[in-house]
Amino acid sequence: MPELHLDTLHLPVAPLGPESPLPPLPGPTDVHARADLGAVSGEMFDLAYGRVPSVLPYTLQDGYGRERGPGGLRVAVLENEHLRATVALDLGGRLWSLVDKETGRELLYRNPVFQPANLALRGAWFSGGVEWNLGTTGHTPLTCAPMHASRVDTPDGPVLRVWEFERLREVPYQIDFCLPDGSRFLYVHVRIVNTQDVDVPMYWWSNIAVRAGEGTRVIAPADASYRFAYEGSLELIDAPVHNGLDYSYPEHAPHAADYFFRLENGRRPWIAAVDADGRGLLQASTARLTGRKLFVWGENAGGRRWQDWLTEPGTGGYLEIQAGLARTQLEHLPMSAGDTWAWVEAYGALDVDPAVTHAPDWAAARDAVQAQLDERLPVPALNSRLDEWTRWCDLPPAERLSTGSGWGALERRRRQAVGAKPADLPGIPFRDDTLTAEQEPWLALLDDGALPTAGPAVPPAAHISGPGWLGLLEEAAATADWHGSYQLGLARVAAGDSSGARDAWERSAEATPNAWALRALAHQDRTDPAVPGERAADRYLAAHRLAPPSWQFAVEACDALLAVGRLEDAKAVLDELPEPDRTHGRVSVCRVRVALAGGELDQAAAVFAEGFDVPDLREGEISLDGLWNEVAERTVAGTLGLDVNDEQVRAKARRDFPLPGRYDFRMTGE
Template identity: 25%
Template sequence: MTRDNDAPSRIVLPDAPADQAAILAAGGVACWSEPVSIDTYEAGDPDPYPLFLDRRVYQGSSGKVYPLPMIDSVSQTKAPRRWQAIHLENAYVRLMLLPEIGGRIHIGYDKVAGYDFFYRNNVIKPALVGLAGPWISGGVEFNWPQHHRPATYLPVDTRIEREDDGAVVVWHSDLDPLQRMRGVHGIRLRPGSSLVEAEAILHNRTDVPQTFLWWANVAARVHEEYQSFFPDDVGFVADHARRAISAFPRADRAYYGVDYPTLADERADADRIDIYSNIPVPTSYMITDTDDEYFGGYDHAADAGFVHWADRSVSPGKKQWTWGNGPIGHAWDDQLTDADGPYVELMAGVYTDNQPDFSWLLPGETKTFSQFWYPIHRMGPARQATTDAAVAVSPDGAGTRIGVVATTAFENVTITVRSGDAELAEWTTALDPRTPFVQTVDAASDDVVTVTVATADRTLVEWTAKAASDEEPWVATAPDAPEDIDANDELYVTAVHLIQYRHPTRSPLPYLREALRRDPSDSRAATALGAWHLNRGEYTEAKDALETALARITRRNLNPRDGEPFYLLGLACERLGEDDAADRWFGKAAWNAAWAAPATLARARIALRGGDARAALRLAGAAGPIPEARRLAALATAFLGDAASAADALRELHAADPLDPATSALVGVHGDRDARTALDVGAEFARAGAYDAALAATAQTDPAAPAAGLAGPIRHYLRAHWLDAAGRADEAAAEREAARRAPAAFAFPAGLDQHDALVAAVDADPADAVATGLLGMWMLDAARNAEALALLRTAAEAGSTDPVVWRNLAIAAVAAEDDTDAAARAFERALALRPDARLVFERDVLAERRGLDAGARLDLLEQFASLLGTRDDLSLRHVTLLLDAGRVDEAWDILTTRFFRPFEGGEGRVIAAYDRAACTKARSLVETDPAAAVRLLEEGMTPPAHLGEGRHPAERPVERWVVLGDARLAAGDESGAREAWESARAATPLAVAPRPADEATFWTGVAHTRLAEHADADAIWQELDDRAAQLRRERDAVDYFATSLPELALFDTDTGAARERTADALEALASRGRSLHEMIAS
């Protein structure tokens, strides 16, 4: 059933079951699993076509989503859905966790204050904000290894653990869908404590170094009286990638285009960016430095809030994000909730202090840390906090108000207030989370220097007055072009930065190649290049580069300090089947402690695969306590015939970590493991020669839900590869035959194990259309475009009837050879096999790139008229082409009836089409019914809600203002006409960088002309000509610091021919403007 979208939604939390209620009544922690009905706008079906978005800019870094399927639609209606939920409660706090949506905390409720200290969203209403599409607001999202969490809308495995001290932890575990590292986070609640702890365990189970960040993303409901608080010594904040800074809490300059000092001249405190309501546009800020370890938010209306605390040595990140208290923000509020209103995100970063800002996790490495939150009330914003207590110090008339909240009960707490050596006040009291201590000291706040809260044996929290730093922090700059960098060291550092920070539009290769051009044996550049080739499956090229690096670093010193080149060379040799050489290189890498564990594990893997179980057992023990080594030791023990000891070791390992999917597989617990995780588990065993275990782990078929991707034929090709290695050729051939018959939907191969299996399958049968198609897909993701094209052509020529193969062939034809005609033919074949809205959309992007006119493109689109309304992006392209072709009424019908859902970063396009259509309709009415034209244009100045977007202050509807002025003049309203034209040419209220001249620039010139400001108009026409000349000279560089550019998603449409067409259009506009001027003058 569906529910009226206007009907109020409210999550009703269930009562604790009798056994848990008894624990709660006794002062303990209740925890139970029970579904909860939540009104839900369901996410759409995953896209059956893989997306190769290497240049997509997302949150300032790569928006690559492959091999995850993209979901790019959300239902417009809500219906009740029962979500799996885990409830955690003690005397002070109640939490509700949602394992099916990334293991997030959805509700954090302060039972004492009766207040949701985390934002409670009473509907599940995804918006297209996530890396792979759907994302919801509210509660706490745990983002890793990038922001937002790639698996944010995917389920996690869970278990409930009761600890000896009465605490309860709810553990959540999954393998990241992109990098395949394992992330575990446990939400812990203790008896008698208001502390909510998130303990994270991040493990790199892969062979190679990986980059990661961790941001715990807390949402807090906001309004005009909500304040975000940060440590007293925070004097500056930075934007994404530190591309800009501002003073804090009072912005002392334009930030995100908003001139806060000028606003403060007009309205007191309007420059306070710690107050949500002062921020009119989407805005992020991250503190640049602090010596303290806390921050949080406070609702002055409710007199309640929360504190976050974490060890600053690993958790420097403290951030606020808001959609803004303006039209854009309000539109996004409507996209994300029905009635729960706006929120801010108060994010806590670990091993990161910015976005993007990534750290390294080496192979086999595990990082663990904890973060803590707790509710506060009746005390005001905290000025200092620990995990024991928080203290507030604020002016109170002529005196100073002191507030303290503790996280657990303490007797005989002494609270001392000092001014220098002078004691101003001292109280002794009991503290607990229910009863804040609040008193006023008869002293001005400037005279209060220290507040100490202590028991007899320790200090709970101490605040000391300190000023924020007034030293401006550094601001990032874009790197120079490789040829403009003097030193090889700088070239290498720049390349590593681009790799580490996953830069979406700048490649590290030019920097590495320039370094190697200058010094062909540069060991650092050669090592980085070798790693790059290795990750792309180019093992011979990787080996060559790494041997070059080793030749240099061992020229005088046979025992270098860094073992990485040895280790990577071992990996390359192992992939090439050169196990003896690999073993030698791994052995040498293990001389260095940083690489000893993964290198020794690799040697154990080779030994067991080669049949030397005793050596494997010895080496696995030497590799240390990493779980991969302990599993391999158990496998080696079983190979040696001691099955009982092996089983005991595995049971012990499983008892310590029941959610580890590989250990679970070895003890026979398979559960609801997703298909791709099963393949990872099997590959781990197969690489150690444990082929029976690998086959058992991959025996199950795919689950029904494809959101994380399916295994399909990939599973069979892997199994065939392993069976061949085990000498079971007949069974391998049967698996390859099964692969050719298996459904291939959502089977997007990824990782080197799957690459190797597909290479083996193609070698076994070069005419296998399924294997060649899948390997071509893998190559396309790796940007090995020429090889992808050859493989996909082979699959097509072998008679593939999979539309995914033909669509991928179209993409490869453009990527490898810029053959748009071949791509068009491939799209035709794909559409013949499966008429699909995405294919229609992508074919039109290709048609635009080919330079087809609006009529020809419309003819192609309208071959599939029934599909045009099924996607927002396709519908918007249809509207644009209808307007180009003069079919305005048809475009207007779509724009006034369709509900749109924008992708974050793609806002403004629907409004632009809406304005263009409105202006075109209004111009047709000016002569016959100017009053109707005026109404049409005035009513749309505030876009209707169904467009899903709000106007950005920097995006003025210039043409709408000009045509409105014309309509008012035709209606006899001369003063109104002038007012409209003046609005059209008025400067943007934001201090944003000037945008390149475009059609809006032309309409600004028209406004000047209407106002007889001819010199200004002439300058506009020259600006259009200058922009046209610039486009003919060179293409625009993509902004190095861009945070969101979804338009870089498919084909590069910024071709020379496209720039020529744009330049022609701009020159035509300039000529039209001058003609208008001359007509008026004559």
């Protein structure tokens, strides 16, 4: 009989820390959104479809650092006689580990530490296990958030169910982990339900991390791939060889890249990673999950640095094999009003003759893996899992194991009030006892027609968005104080109404001068080429002086002030910060920029020499190597008496001042 129990994983942990006081306003888009589709444009969905202006109503998770200490993670463990699955309940329901009990092999890459880094839509992300990404392009906003979880008693024995309300798309979703007696596959049943009366763009990718050992090969049933690299272009290439390199062996990758395998219609969807001995992980699914992908960090210095950055250096690297709804992660699919999408994923051990899986004959390698899959888990058997699951997917929870957010319960209350379709389902309830202080102001708006008055000296209430809540804020706009007008602006900008947002924030700042509305207006000013930069700088400086001290406010203000040459004001903003904010890595970057702006090359070099880390360095960001090279080039130019743009200067700077490994996160060719 399968067993399900709670446990605690003890490992070094870098705490998530406090969330940012600044809401994520519209700004630079993800690198994938700017992809040049070239010759494959006719095969893709419109990349603009489904893109969101920001991840509002979510907050940013950027309060983590690089210091780790003893800690614990709450997990649920589901096992039968063949497999043991461990799920992190407070981290998006991440499948942390999957162990083949007969051999003792870990089938996934299991990170020995918990170390957040800035790769997710809300910032904090960590490597390892299987991550469940939905909503919009990128690592889900819920990847470092607690989930609702329960035990469900089913004909297959105890099942672990996790669920939440995804706030960008306003949809509930559930993931049921099932290990029937005798099964050599972990079954992961997924359901997304559009309970609204409107169509929504949808996105899902299961992100599977596996260890990248020497000789590891990734195999999928495809003859071609869409390749996306961080130079920004998407191209259709043959599988598995491109430019003379067999990219099915990730150790051959020169730098970071995505390979979206082009599975032809009618082919069974699966993907596998096998080591040099032909053993590894096999993932298959029912037909809805048609996409498959390989991601590699690459073997350049920057790729290796990222691998170390995400874990404990020297513990080995990983690669990602993924499964999604669309052909690529650049696309969203339209989900009709009232529709339900469900599928089953199967995860299990693979052991195939290495002479075949590592033969030059790609077709033979593919056929060998598929033959084993078809023998062990025929298509009708996997499809029957989906059919059987639909008969018990709405069974009520038998025992609560974990509590997620109160946002689903709040949305249920709003829909009840207006007679709309429920936000939850019998098997995934959003109960009133999950409501917290975060939802209290919005319950007041729902019940009393107005947000509670708040003082402007502290961060405002948690944000909200969506047509229903926007309508309530609009109804209350005439009598709203600064706080109500500020929240109205956030809801409007989340809906794509930037001019309406500006009007609301102007009213907020006029009603009561406050850092939050001034910062929002300054942010808009900076992204509007028609607005003089001085206005943004003035507003940022005013916001900084009204706000509680924070490195986030200081960094944004410093950037705006430097953009218009107000060097002394930028210095003052940084100098006014208390510890530990003044030593944050982002502030160190600002100090380098301030020194460069003032022509103080020695001071800029000294900041680098002292050494600093930027805990929230963004994937694909070039600020560190760009600043290092600028300091080096200006130093060399001064020594040689040449223009800083002279090619001789650039060559000598690269030769005499090579980028230290500490600051090398380059994801493109070097």
